[in-house]
Amino acid sequence: MQTPREVVDSLLRGKKADRMGLVDSPWADTIAAWVQQGYPTRMVYKKVGDQRWRREDGRWEDVETAGEYEEPVPSWEHFGFDLVGIGPWFDIMPLRDYEEMVEETDAWDIRRNGAGAALKYWKHKSGTPEHIDFRMTSREVWERDYRPYLLTLDPERVDLKKMRKSAKDASKFPVWRHMGNMFVWELMRQSMGDVTMYQSLLLDPEWVHDYNRVYTQFYQAHFTYIFEQLGTPDGMWLYEDLGYRNGLFASPKVLSELIFPYYKEMIDFFHSYDLPVVLHTCGSTAQAMPLIIEAGFDAVNPMERKAKDNDPFVFAERYGDKLAFIGGLDARVFETNDKDIIRREVTAYTEGMKARGARVVFASDHSISPNTHYDSYLYAVQVYREHMLY
Template sequence: MTTQGSLTGRERVNRMFARQDQDRIPRHESFWPETITRWQEEGLSGEQSDVLDLLESDFGQVTWMWPSPFRGQGRTIQQDASTRVVRDEHGKLARYWKNKSGTPEHLGFDCDSREKWEQVYKPALLNTGLQVDVHAAKRAFRRARELGQWAYVAGVESFEQTRTMMGDEITLMGMMEYPEWIRDVSVTCTDVMLRNLDAIVAEGVHFDGLWTYGDMAYNHATMCSPATYRELIWPDHKRLAMWAHAHNMKFIYHTDGDINGVMDLYVEAGFDCIQPLEAKANMDIRTLCPKYGQQLAMFGNCNVMKYATNDRAVIEEEIRAKLEAGKKTRGYAYHSDHSVPPQVSWETYQFIIDLVKRYGKY
């Protein structure tokens, strides 16, 4: 349902990026899997996609990319009643819940030295061929166009890929002690991603934007200093943004956490949009929009912790305040500031949809 009002979803999002008038703000949302399960028990008829239809999401995903050195070679090492230990296709040993979502417990990382990176992981990454199903992407793209959605390719950027292969401690200490190693990993991961993106475009899939995922911050600050980010990772983020612009696309960057310290670098790299702007990590579009609203579109920032109260007055004030602030720039799209958690009832989320529709009109 993306043709509500006078604009398609694609037209609406494009006008948002151009800071032109829209009938309403564009919308999208993310959910924990347990949230959808709860809602189904409370009367939701359908799946996550049906909730997005109710919200009238304007965005359609063409494909998801997370390049790995050992594609298709992940295997379960051991398991018990509730968890399983997996050596995944990135070489990471991790324990996952069998019936719950969430970040896994990291038990070990095989790529723990520069030698192993150069001799095993780097060649594997460079020699695994394409990591996307371009034909499936083509079909999804066609579908998004039929629905009038703003079509995007989602993918994991080099910092997140590095952490996935090498773990936080090796990655972050490596930034201090072996910066040229971390730089090499980042460049290689980005090269692989760009190769895959080129392959998708070569099939005639001229999507609208590249939506890149990489959590580079936590609730207090960025994981590394802005200077370290500028030296080691930022050049590759800039390459991705430049690739998108060279193909007449927009570049959306997803990161959780407090990124106030690197917003200027995002502008300098040519990012078009930041998402989801985590409220509990000191991100607030009421202060960000006046400062960055012309250079960066803001996507999100509605506080899921307030949603989790199920208190209608609290939630209405949150959505009213954030949407009013966002609309002032014409460069704002609705999304919660993370993923909607299972503490939120289905009744509450239907109320949230109503509020987003009411306060999101221009």
């Protein structure tokens, strides 16, 4: 029987695998709720400056007094996931180590990042940050205030110590270890904001090209440094949400001209290190699938079922010879907390994908919310294991 690492490697490289893989991503709120339902924790010694877990809301905070603190067993370790992320941790904002507290309450805070964007973060619940204010509103601002800081390698941006520890912890298990980060699409959103970004895609495409060119070279320089210092992982992820529920955020034509050429450059760069590359992209991605394949991605995630035309069975039939699939099981199935429904849907999905010859890592089509009970997810994993063999 193949090890978890061998299973995922085979799936992503188009080789024969013994079984489907397994992975998922419960929210911090979910783990906190599950701890109350029997999810295991352990005591871990923490030094001053380390991060400790808060049982009340699942958030992490700085340790002020050294000692042993409770924290949940990592979900990948507890459930036996086949993939685990090991970073990278490096500052990708133009202004390194910059964070300005704009406003703070007991429930949330607004912080301005090193690209001039003010984002609102909730303190006691999970969720994407709310866009508040952006300073990078023109090419002139980009060129004057931010671009110059991205043109050279800066090792001080990279937290090698944290990455070494993460890789060491994961190396105790025979799992597929990956690094990953957002890239040019999500970076633009967290730099310019949606309004300036979408207008610039049409009105100032040369600025978009320049932004993407600078960041592509910035990523390549820093990943080269990371690989030289730490060695390579087993693969890479790029996190780029290109769609919403009813379609893509931009037309395939715009994406093909302004975004995907830089994806291809990064994929070619990672492939030169013999690293498979996974694209995580939420929303409706059906129209982008030909572009995803042409760029050279090895797998796609998560195939959000609530979004238009995201049918994993159709994707498997059309693109299964070129892509592996990570995800695709409607997370709302878990949220029913009905074992009959969970068994029916997990069985239908796993057997349906196998019948189509698909290379699959079993996962939900979105991260797992607190609406899913701990025993419901355990049961879903049990049913998956009954049907995982090819």
